[in-house]
Amino acid sequence: MDPRIREHAEIIVNHSIDCEDGDHVVIDAHPVAEDLTTALVEAVADVGGHPLVIQERLGQRFRRAYLNNYDGEFETPEHTGALYEAMDAYIAIKGSDNETQLSDVDTETKADYERAYEPVRETRLNKPWNLTLYPAPANAQVAEMATEEYENFVWDAILKDWDAVREHQQEMADRLTEAEDVRIVSGDTLDVTMSVEGNKTLNDYGEANLPGGEVFTAPKKYSVEGEAYFDIPIYHEGHEIAGAHLVFEDGKVVEHSAEKNEDYLTDILDTDEGARYLGELGIGMNRDIDRFTRNILFDEKMGDTVHMAVGRAYPETVGEDNEQNSSAVHVDMIADMSENSYIELDGEVVQRDGAFWFEDDF
Known part of the structure; x- marks a missing residue:
């Protein structure tokens, strides 16, 4: 594992969310960010926290499948809200294998879903949270950069005092x-x-x-x-x-x-x-x-x-x-x-x- 990944994880856990012994931490990540997710789990465990890894907002292939196939009126997902109500902190890792996964979802459908989801978003944002990025090849491609070039760019922007x-x-x-x-x-x-x-x-x-x-x-x-x-x-x-x-x-x-x-x-x-x-x-x-x-x-x-x-x-x-x-x-x-x-x-x-x-x- 690139040592910059563990440094990235340690900044998130110790600086961004200030994780403490006993904290329940939800980590929302695409599988392409597996290395950073693993480093985060280790860093949370090191301070005595309890990590849970999910694909909720950032599992965009799953969200696309739902939005393109559900034919009813969107309801506020109370079960998701309950998870965020129970947690102590939330970490979201952007980075995917396809940055345009939602491009064929009807814009009004997305808007309807976001309106229904808004109370859940408020619950999540009322807890300590961090949004970051793992420099996946798809993100480098969208940025029109070579993968290694993009990794250097991302970590130069992140690994700072x-x-x-x-x-x-x-x-x-x-x-x-x-x-x-x-x-x-x-x-x-x-x-x-x-x-x-x-x-x-x-x-x-x-x-x-x-x-x-x-x-x-x-x-x-x-x-x-x-x-x-x-x-x-x-x-x-x-x-x-x-x-x-x-x-x-x-x-x-x-x-x-x-x-x-x-x-x-x-x-x-x-x-x-x-x-x-x-x-x-x-x-x-x-x-x-x-x-x-x-x-x-x-x-x-x-x-x-x-x-x-x-x-x-x-x-x-x-x-x-x-x-x-x-x-x-x-x-x-x-x-x-x-x-x-x-x-x-x-x-x-x-x-x-x-x-x-x-x-x-x-």
């Missing part, structure tokens, strides 16, 4: 938490304003997501104004949307287009009422992620980018006096901020062409 990352990112997290108004400009294709007053910015340093490498918050639901062209493609459930363009009024997407798969973008925005509002503003800060790989776990952390997610807001980012945007979807859209771009907080430029005010090259 996450305490040092936390310290580096905290200045931006604190400044965004203190801010009221945000303006994001990139060339002449993106100019969006929003309020984040009263909401909290989280510093992602490898806990819920591994790799980490972003700070993120939620805009106030009805405050987003302007238009945004996302020059980095969106890769969602086997579909690539390129050149997405959104126009916001009073927080809502009132116009949209895409250069590729516009119909699929429309399906996302039509999932429910909340899908046309932003649930997240994130700023990518992991500069070891230096290219688009069609994997949002990495792409949204890419250095010198911002992302805005339509749909569900994370409750941890929403202040008690502000409305949380609810939706069955959460789809991130990414824009490059490395040239002719800036982020402004309360009238002060805090990032210019990818560099932050506290960095030497600002």
